[in-house]
Amino acid sequence: MSKPKVAFFEFTSCEGCQLTVVDSLQTNVELLDAIEIVQFREAMSEKGQDYQIAFIEGSCTRPSDEAVIKRIREQADIVVALGSCADLGGINAIRNYQDLDDVRHYVYGDKADWYETYPARPISAVVPVDAAIPGCPIDRNEFIAAVKEVLQGRMPQIPDYPLCIECKLKGNVCVYLRGKTCLGPITRAGCDAICPTYGDSCEGCRGMVSSPNFEYMRIVLEEHGLDFEEARAKMTMFLNYQMMELEQEAANDNAKA
Amino acid sequence: MGFRIMSKTAFPDWVDGLCRRYRVVGPKPVHGQYVFDDIESAEELDLGYSQTVLPPKKYILPPRETIFRFDGASVEAVVANSDRWTVALGVHTCDMHAIHLLDRVHEHGYQDQHYQARRENTVLVSIECLKPCTPFSFCKDMGTLSITEGYDLHLTDLGEDYAMDIGSEKGEALLEGFAFIHEPTDEDYRRVNQVMTEKWPNFAYRLEFDTTELPSLLTVSMKDDAYWDELGERCLACGMCTNVCPTCYCFNMVDEVDFSLEAGDRIRQWDSCQIDEFALVAGGHNFRGPRSARQRHRFLRKGKYQWEAYGLIGCVGCGRCAQACLVHITPVDTFNALYHRHRQGHVEEVR
Amino acid sequence: MTLLLHDKLEEQSIYLPTVARIAAIRDLTAMEKLYTIQLPDGYSLNNRPGQFVEVAVFGVGEAPISISSSPSRSNGSFEMCVRRAGDLTGVLHQKKVGDTIGIRGPFGRGFPIERFRGKDLLFAPGGLGIAPLRSLINEIRDDRCNYGRVTILSGARTPGDLLYKDELAEWDARDDVDLRLTVDHGDDTWKGNVGVITTLFPDLQVYARNTIAVVIGPPVMYRYVLMELLGKGIPEGNIWFSLERRMKCGVGKCGHCQMENIYSCQSGPAFPYSEIKHIEEAI
Amino acid sequence: MTMQKLKVDVHHVTRVEGHGNIVVDVENGELKQCELQIVETPRFFEAMLRGRHYMDSSHITSRICGICAVGHATTSLRATEKALGVTPSEQTVLLRKLNFHGEILDSHILHVYMLVAPDFLGVGSVIPLAQSAPDVVLRALRMKKLSGDICATLSGRHTHPIAMTVGGFTHYPTNDQLYQLRERLDAVRADVEATVALIQTLRVPDFERDTEYIALHKEDEYCFIDGEIASTDGGTWPVERYREVTNETMVPHSSAKHTANQRQSYMVGALARFNVNHDKLHPKAQAAATALGLKAKCTNSYMNSVAQVVEIAHCIEESIEILDTLLERGVEPEEPAPATRLSGEGVGSCEVPRGILFHNYVIEEGVVVGANCVIPTGQNLANIEADMRSLVPSILDQPQEDITKALEMLVRAYDPCISCSAHMLDVEFV
Ligand SMILES: Cc1cc2nc3c(=O)[nH]c(=O)nc-3n(C[C@H](O)[C@H](O)[C@H](O)COP(=O)(O)OP(=O)(O)OC[C@H]3O[C@@H](n4cnc5c(N)ncnc54)[C@H](O)[C@@H]3O)c2cc1C
Numbered sequence A: 001m002s003k004p005k006v007a008f009f010e011f012t013s014c015e016g017c018q019l020t021v022v023d024s025l026q027t028n029v030e031l032l033d034a035i036e037i038v039q040f041r042e043a044m045s046e047k048g049q050d051y052q053i054a055f056i057e058g059s060c061t062r063p064s065d066e067a068v069i070k071r072i073r074e075q076a077d078i079v080v081a082l083g084s085c086a087d088l089g090g091i092n093a094i095r096n097y098q099d100l101d102d103v104r105h106y107v108y109g110d111k112a113d114w115y116e117t118y119p120a121r122p123i124s125a126v127v128p129v130d131a132a133i134p135g136c137p138i139d140r141n142e143f144i145a146a147v148k149e150v151l152q153g154r155m156p157q158i159p160d161y162p163l164c165i166e167c168k169l170k171g172n173v174c175v176y177l178r179g180k181t182c183l184g185p186i187t188r189a190g191c192d193a194i195c196p197t198y199g200d201s202c203e204g205c206r207g208m209v210s211s212p213n214f215e216y217m218r219i220v221l222e223e224h225g226l227d228f229e230e231a232r233a234k235m236t237m238f239l240n241y242q243m244m245e246l247e248q249e250a251a252n253d254n255a256k257a
Numbered sequence B: 001m002g003f004r005i006m007s008k009t010a011f012p013d014w015v016d017g018l019c020r021r022y023r024v025v026g027p028k029p030v031h032g033q034y035v036f037d038d039i040e041s042a043e044e045l046d047l048g049y050s051q052t053v054l055p056p057k058k059y060i061l062p063p064r065e066t067i068f069r070f071d072g073a074s075v076e077a078v079v080a081n082s083d084r085w086t087v088a089l090g091v092h093t094c095d096m097h098a099i100h101l102l103d104r105v106h107e108h109g110y111q112d113q114h115y116q117a118r119r120e121n122t123v124l125v126s127i128e129c130l131k132p133c134t135p136f137s138f139c140k141d142m143g144t145l146s147i148t149e150g151y152d153l154h155l156t157d158l159g160e161d162y163a164m165d166i167g168s169e170k171g172e173a174l175l176e177g178f179a180f181i182h183e184p185t186d187e188d189y190r191r192v193n194q195v196m197t198e199k200w201p202n203f204a205y206r207l208e209f210d211t212t213e214l215p216s217l218l219t220v221s222m223k224d225d226a227y228w229d230e231l232g233e234r235c236l237a238c239g240m241c242t243n244v245c246p247t248c249y250c251f252n253m254v255d256e257v258d259f260s261l262e263a264g265d266r267i268r269q270w271d272s273c274q275i276d277e278f279a280l281v282a283g284g285h286n287f288r289g290p291r292s293a294r295q296r297h298r299f300l301r302k303g304k305y306q307w308e309a310y311g312l313i314g315c316v317g318c319g320r321c322a323q324a325c326l327v328h329i330t331p332v333d334t335f336n337a338l339y340h341r342h343r344q345g346h347v348e349e350v351r
Numbered sequence C: 001m002t003l004l005l006h007d008k009l010e011e012q013s014i015y016l017p018t019v020a021r022i023a024a025i026r027d028l029t030a031m032e033k034l035y036t037i038q039l040p041d042g043y044s045l046n047n048r049p050g051q052f053v054e055v056a057v058f059g060v061g062e063a064p065i066s067i068s069s070s071p072s073r074s075n076g077s078f079e080m081c082v083r084r085a086g087d088l089t090g091v092l093h094q095k096k097v098g099d100t101i102g103i104r105g106p107f108g109r110g111f112p113i114e115r116f117r118g119k120d121l122l123f124a125p126g127g128l129g130i131a132p133l134r135s136l137i138n139e140i141r142d143d144r145c146n147y148g149r150v151t152i153l154s155g156a157r158t159p160g161d162l163l164y165k166d167e168l169a170e171w172d173a174r175d176d177v178d179l180r181l182t183v184d185h186g187d188d189t190w191k192g193n194v195g196v197i198t199t200l201f202p203d204l205q206v207y208a209r210n211t212i213a214v215v216i217g218p219p220v221m222y223r224y225v226l227m228e229l230l231g232k233g234i235p236e237g238n239i240w241f242s243l244e245r246r247m248k249c250g251v252g253k254c255g256h257c258q259m260e261n262i263y264s265c266q267s268g269p270a271f272p273y274s275e276i277k278h279i280e281e282a283i
Numbered sequence D: 001m002t003m004q005k006l007k008v009d010v011h012h013v014t015r016v017e018g019h020g021n022i023v024v025d026v027e028n029g030e031l032k033q034c035e036l037q038i039v040e041t042p043r044f045f046e047a048m049l050r051g052r053h054y055m056d057s058s059h060i061t062s063r064i065c066g067i068c069a070v071g072h073a074t075t076s077l078r079a080t081e082k083a084l085g086v087t088p089s090e091q092t093v094l095l096r097k098l099n100f101h102g103e104i105l106d107s108h109i110l111h112v113y114m115l116v117a118p119d120f121l122g123v124g125s126v127i128p129l130a131q132s133a134p135d136v137v138l139r140a141l142r143m144k145k146l147s148g149d150i151c152a153t154l155s156g157r158h159t160h161p162i163a164m165t166v167g168g169f170t171h172y173p174t175n176d177q178l179y180q181l182r183e184r185l186d187a188v189r190a191d192v193e194a195t196v197a198l199i200q201t202l203r204v205p206d207f208e209r210d211t212e213y214i215a216l217h218k219e220d221e222y223c224f225i226d227g228e229i230a231s232t233d234g235g236t237w238p239v240e241r242y243r244e245v246t247n248e249t250m251v252p253h254s255s256a257k258h259t260a261n262q263r264q265s266y267m268v269g270a271l272a273r274f275n276v277n278h279d280k281l282h283p284k285a286q287a288a289a290t291a292l293g294l295k296a297k298c299t300n301s302y303m304n305s306v307a308q309v310v311e312i313a314h315c316i317e318e319s320i321e322i323l324d325t326l327l328e329r330g331v332e333p334e335e336p337a338p339a340t341r342l343s344g345e346g347v348g349s350c351e352v353p354r355g356i357l358f359h360n361y362v363i364e365e366g367v368v369v370g371a372n373c374v375i376p377t378g379q380n381l382a383n384i385e386a387d388m389r390s391l392v393p394s395i396l397d398q399p400q401e402d403i404t405k406a407l408e409m410l411v412r413a414y415d416p417c418i419s420c421s422a423h424m425l426d427v428e429f430v
């Protein structure tokens, strides 16, 4: 592909992933030669509508954004979900577990009705997505690698094995041995296990591997002192949308049986 | 080549001397655990360590290693030939046995030049374990509690002194020019023998059967589906067990390119048979899809296949995997359970 | 002096490919292309039928691909048939004549063709299995008088997926080759048999003791074809399979292709059933 | 001739963080409507914190904003620490300060070079600058990388710091790493000078409108973390009484709440900090201010970007001083300071790049039951609109494009962080 035209969009997010894209220039200035950025509201005024690749940051959290997302899908050949909010619903989906009206009133009081919102969802719940670069925020190396993969004429690939693999390649002392808990065993690798490397537990921001053993993950968390609710909270900082889907599936199965 | 005696007061000077001449690596405390890491002076070293997170295998078979570089139509192998030795200090004997197995694998059939170059650059200074390092180790069962060959230098703690067995010219070279060593006296021989006899009772046998029976036990247990299914249900498939194992060596190859898309590196990276896609092929068939099949593969590889393919048991009893596993799947429990199930006729029942 | 690719590997690194050039590309189906690979001067693949090479697309990775041309017809070059199945094969499909790729090999032990002399041969390729078998079939064709009856039972999903159509026609035209085709799903143009490959067996007459059967296809196919072959009384040692596994090295180190204590890349991928019948993970 | 009729509708102001529209409507020479509409989707962070373990708060709230992630995390930690009676060690305070400087630098460099400079240089973004003025772009990237590396060394990464936790850190840099940062900071001084020189050549629009400037204040330092609230109109407040200052209200055209203290509106951010605390700046930063013609009290909002450059000079110098201290005493890995109770209320406040930030938590038995965050951009919104109302009539004689550009530049000068401001309000505290 010769110099593809690329656009960046953001919906409900902190824009940290786009900032990470900007930061990736620090070590990869060549990026500016390799692609043509036609739209990047955070960093430029031009707004080109002619693009082949769309990177979408952020979750969809209100009905009116759906039309915009669909227009992007129609224009772009390749749509990439950028970051956990876009890929998973991410941190925004925490509130899906809570009563939405209650949430709105908690923050906006009696003016809650002024602001349109609905449960947060990943972009893939609105339109088909071709690839994802998960993470909160994305890993800049993974972003750069993804761009190269697209230039090579293939879809960006992300690992489908657990974080523990990466964590052990780095020789980290498991944070469970430091008296903490960690979602590494069910979380998709690719961030270079940055959280355990810096002494903190993995919160699962990259999403789960495709066949996570989350029943036993929960048992492990409980064995390490978290009660059922705490274990659930731990597993839903970034994964609430997925967890609720899984719980829904299980409930449906039960209903059938 | 015999042994020499070095007093512990002189030992730090010797280590510091090595640090000036070579890259020295050894066990260092980190967050209540230990890791093998670069040592700049004797102070950083803790030879009384329990167990390191990763085995010293990482210096011979690094977690990630560039195998060759490519640029357009040219390719160039990257083999770590170096004049500067890496001296690994304080390697436990189980890890030494593991390196012995790795040596055999990498010289079998095709020679792996990358492995061998690093291996030749590495000087192994092992140490006799006098008490169990962790509650998870079962080296006595696996016959790795001591070592008679393969080391370049082997230390035995005699209290005030170290006995240093010289196993190779490389080992001898490490002592060269260091004045504060002496030839052993009769008393030194006696002391070494005493330490060696006294150490054995400190270790317990933890397997309930003789290790020589392991391959045949596993041959029968292959069909014990109920047991493997139970492990499969618990297993998180996180891959920690294989990634901390000193005898695991499976790998994946990945490419990294620059923006020209023409130039880059091919990188070898540790892989794990416990992850979903390890045996997945194009077309979607997975030869070891269920976690139970992967756990079975792991244990049979350790206790049977390696024995059949290379004449050495693939587990050295270090206990790392047992400590790492968050759902408590351990070789000792697994092997013992299979043994009992076999005796109670579970396997026949399955058939 | 002709240098085996192997020799070069031994010198520097067993993982270092030889850079080769794509000399020709032919579309076989929508998914498969046939590549002719030109090795650098002085190199020769010297392969046996049933062996494979590791094909490197620099910047993407490496994949095992069977050698599809017969040694009898190689001349500093060889052929391989590649299905677009993912990353590497997808990028390979975008390559053009003149582009370079990396080759390592040949690997595996291949078929012991000298032991096949004088025997009746029954080939049962399914889908892409024809790629490695073509190497064997052509080798035998070029030395036809030394073998007994040759029967080919070939299956594909649809008529459009049939590989090597022109060569199939050529084999079919010969009276010393008995070719029988089947597709899982027919279409308007298809006049032949419809059904999975095992549906070709009931009509088949073999002289069991003197027959060598060679089966290559997708993993699911083996068990069923095996039952048919054993049912015809063909001895276990005469039934050959190619057991293709995931592979990352081709030289018995990476562990991916391991079936119990056997490395398929080194000991196989061609195996007689007698050797692997006790290997639970084989078939 | 003065324009009688004008409609400006800038949909999604670019080169700012988050979504905002500028809407101006002039009829018969009279200003009918003049708004900065915040159309960012509501984020509901305060609600999301409820029911979570107190250790999670800083990780969740850092996701309010990718640019001031360290700022949110630090403020959040301070709120939790005050609620639970945690006293961080001296070493922790130093490391946090250094980390904070990393973020101030990162954000200011981004703003000055990538978001503001293109306006002055007449281009739409930094990308064409890579061709026309590569040295400027490379300098910006170099400075920004160093800032990011400061944060990465201390807390793993800048956007969503990892190693910062209640009571301290979970990871410590090696002395060697600190030494290398020290070397690089020393080398970057030349870049700071070049930055000052570059900004000197730019013409900042003339515009004056006096307002109230609010910033955190400490007697002994140019304050970023903790301290008390101070106003140029006089008066100080302990941070616990932030509500008396912010008086958040809601307006229909904005998902971010507005604030007002002693006047209709007040300003926070680099210019406010300068106006309140200029005498505490490092001498080199004071020299930069003089060189750039920035004098307290400055009432030209466009000068906010210039004040940021002055703060860049300050933070570089102070970072070097902190590093010298750390290197001298050596960094010792230590366990985070423990909580002395599991229930309580606390207010954390920091001067993040865009101004004063408050996090207020109520924690019961280790679980967050109430939370309120007041974000700088939210506090600036009313002031931006006041500026626009004052600016538009004075430039009505200019072509519409120029008016639009002047308004966009004004908004951009505030360096608004719209996505974080979209949270909000009036929480009845339990
Ligand atoms: C001995 C042998 C001979 C083969 N001969 C041929 C041939 O002649 N023609 C042909 O088209 N294909 C052949 N294959 C299959 C071919 O190797 C795979 O299609 C190829 O590796 C897929 O790589 P990819 O990068 O395109 O796909 P990927 O994007 O990597 O993955 C696509 C799928 O292939 C699986 N896969 C990945 N790596 C391998 C691997 N090394 N081996 C098998 N599956 C893998 C993945 O799990 C995934 O399911 C052969 C395989 C073996 C083992």
Ligand code: SF4
Residues within 6 Å of the ligand: A163, A164, A165, A167, A168, A172, A173, A174, A175, A176, A182, A183, A184, A185, A193, A196, A202, B238, B240
């Ligand atoms: S710290 Fe987390 S990711 Fe690392 S090994 Fe332990 S559980 Fe796995």
Ligand code: SF4
Residues within 6 Å of the ligand: A135, A136, A163, A187, A188, A191, A192, A193, A194, A195, A196, A201, A202, A203, A204, A205, A206, A207
């Ligand atoms: S370690 Fe876990 S939480 Fe941290 S970046 Fe990686 S996936 Fe996200």
Ligand code: SF4
Residues within 6 Å of the ligand: B241, B244, B245, B246, B247, B248, B302, B314, B315, B316, B317, B318, B319, B320, B321, B322, B331
């Ligand atoms: S299998 Fe476990 S106990 Fe055995 S050598 Fe490997 S890590 Fe050690």
